Amino acid sequence: MLIGHRMTDLVKLGLDEVVDVLKAVGEPTRLRLLALLAAGDLTVTDLTEILGQSQPRISRHLKLLGEAGLIDRYQEGAWAYFRLKQEGKAVTLARTLLRHTAEKDAVLLRDGERLAAVKRIRSERAQAYFSRNAAEWDELRRLHVADEDVDKALIELIGPQPIDSFLDLGTGTGRMLQLLAGHYRRAVGIDASRDMLAVARANLDRSNITAASVRHGDIFNLPLEQQDFDLIAIHQVLHFLDQPEIAVAEAARMLRPGGRLVIIDLAPHGLEYLRDEHAHLRLGFSHQTISDWLKLAGLDVEQVQDLHSGKEGGQALTVTIWLARDPRLLMAAEQDRQSSPILAGRV
Numbered sequence: 001m002l003i004g005h006r007m008t009d010l011v012k013l014g015l016d017e018v019v020d021v022l023k024a025v026g027e028p029t030r031l032r033l034l035a036l037l038a039a040g041d042l043t044v045t046d047l048t049e050i051l052g053q054s055q056p057r058i059s060r061h062l063k064l065l066g067e068a069g070l071i072d073r074y075q076e077g078a079w080a081y082f083r084l085k086q087e088g089k090a091v092t093l094a095r096t097l098l099r100h101t102a103e104k105d106a107v108l109l110r111d112g113e114r115l116a117a118v119k120r121i122r123s124e125r126a127q128a129y130f131s132r133n134a135a136e137w138d139e140l141r142r143l144h145v146a147d148e149d150v151d152k153a154l155i156e157l158i159g160p161q162p163i164d165s166f167l168d169l170g171t172g173t174g175r176m177l178q179l180l181a182g183h184y185r186r187a188v189g190i191d192a193s194r195d196m197l198a199v200a201r202a203n204l205d206r207s208n209i210t211a212a213s214v215r216h217g218d219i220f221n222l223p224l225e226q227q228d229f230d231l232i233a234i235h236q237v238l239h240f241l242d243q244p245e246i247a248v249a250e251a252a253r254m255l256r257p258g259g260r261l262v263i264i265d266l267a268p269h270g271l272e273y274l275r276d277e278h279a280h281l282r283l284g285f286s287h288q289t290i291s292d293w294l295k296l297a298g299l300d301v302e303q304v305q306d307l308h309s310g311k312e313g314g315q316a317l318t319v320t321i322w323l324a325r326d327p328r329l330l331m332a333a334e335q336d337r338q339s340s341p342i343l344a345g346r347v
Contacts, residue, residue, distance in 0.1 A: 013089050021090050024068035025097055029053065030061050032111055035098055037071055037084040039115060040205055041213055044080065050114040070094050074215050074223070083213055086186040123202040143271070144317035145307045150264065151179055153307055157323050158183075158231065158262065166212075167229040167254055169219050169247070170237030174200030177212040184231070187212035190222060219247045222254060230259040238265050238290075239282040245293040252297035258329030261299060263290060267306060267318035290322050299324035 013021070025031055029051065036042060036050060047058050062082055065071045069090045071082050085091040101108065163184040168176040171189030173196065180187070189212065191197050200214045217223045219237070232251050238244035251261055268284040275281070291301045303323040309316045 013093060017090065018093065020068060021070070021093050024065055024070060025094055027061075028107075029057075030065055031097075031101070032107065033058075033061055033065065034070065034084060034094055035101065035108055036111060036115055037082055038095070038098060039210060040119075041081040041083045041201060042115075042118070043082070046118050047082075050111055050118060072213075081215075086211065086213075119202070119205045122198065123205065125198060125202075143309070144266070144319050145309045147175075150307060150319055150321075153305060153321060154262065154264065155179070157303055157305065157321060158260075163231045165229045165231075165256075167224070167232040167251075169222075169232065169234045169251055170240075171200055171214055172196050172235075174203045174212070174214060176233050176235055177214070178203060178207050178209065181207065181209045181212065185211065188224065188229075189214040190217040190219065190224075192216070192218060220250055222250055224254060226253050227256050229254050230256050232259070232261045233264070234261070235264045236266070238263065238285065239280050242281055244282065244285075245296070248290075248293045249297045252294075252299055252326065255299075255326040256329075257326055259326045260302075261294070261324045261326075263294075263322040263324075265290070265320060267320045269317055271317070284317075285320070287320065287322075290320075294322065294324040298326070300327045 025034065032051060033047065036047065042050075044055055044058055044062070047062075048055050051058065062071065062073070066073055069088055070085060072085050073080055073082050075081075084094070158180075163180065164186070166177075166180060166184040166187040168174075168187065168189040171177060171191045172193075174189055177187050177189050177200070189197075189200055191200065191214065194216055197214050197216060204210075204212055204214070215223065219241070220243075232254055234247065234251060238247065241247055248261075248263070255261060266284040268286055270283065272283070274283065287304050291304065294301050301322065301324045303321075305321045307319040307321070309318065
């Protein structure tokens with residue numbers, strides 16, 4: 001199910017705004033840049049390699065596109081990544097212009113071939129990192145319920161409600177961004193590991209998912225606007241954190257009124273070797289512990305579900321899913337209902 005543009009994106013621009021957008025887009029290099037940045041996150045180095053132009057020239061064009069409100073820029077260590085904005089009146093017009101550009105244009109076709117080469121190199125580097133760590137991840141997967149069963153339970157809990165904006169905290173390989181692609185209109189994945197972000201970007205490229213982007217960030221101090229997401233996921237992350245309750249509170253701060261937070265993590269267990277060999281700081285969480293943190297963050301716990309591995313012996317791990325909601329939208333609706341003389345008389 002694909003999510004369409006929100007009505008706020010369809011508001012018509014004023015004459016001066018239209019002219020500003022056309023000035024920004026109306027130059028061959030800048031239009032080529034927009035076409036490339038619509039396909040995902042790229043650095044200045046990537047863009048200079050694809051377009052065959054100098055770094056100062058590319059940087060100048062990117063600056064003009066940024067001033068016109070058409071692209072996002074975010075820092076990741078020494079690197080700056082750019083991408084076409086996901087929303088806004090100006091970018092809606094720019095996307096319309098891109099859709100009317102001939103797909104078989106020779107210049108754009110050549111850019112596309114070079115972009116594919118850049119992404120291929122990115123994918124090979126990410127796969128090398130992934131391969132070095134695959135054995136460790138596979139060992140952990142064997143201890144608990146299959147990923148497919150967790151995915152199925154998660155989708156059932158979330159339900160068919162359209163997702164306007166999705167935030168995946170500790171995105172890792174970007175699995176949640178891939179799993180829910182088609183359910184959300186836009187998505188952001190945050191991770192503290194640049195190596196994992198490289199894997200996630202490669203996976204998004206491979207799946208041709210352009211509605212999602214990934215960024216480097218601190219889960220305790222997110223580099224995002226608060227109250228901007230209607231679904232947030234924290235998937236198998238909290239057991240790595242020294243103060244997971246702070247991460248839960250920070251996630252709750254990012255929710256819109258009525259938004260939902262889903263936490264997937266391990267139930268309490270006794271596998272002490274996971275501390276030393278896999279950097280687990282917490283050996284799972286009880287229903288009560290996570291529920292208390294969610295309530296302290298101002299959220300209402302709606303559902304808690306355990307997924308048992310079915311494996312025999314003490315090496316089996318149970319996965320728990322908590323689903324909570326920001327009650328502010330519901331509270332406002334209830335206040336409106338009680339303040340209405342007609343509706344209040346029905347109580």
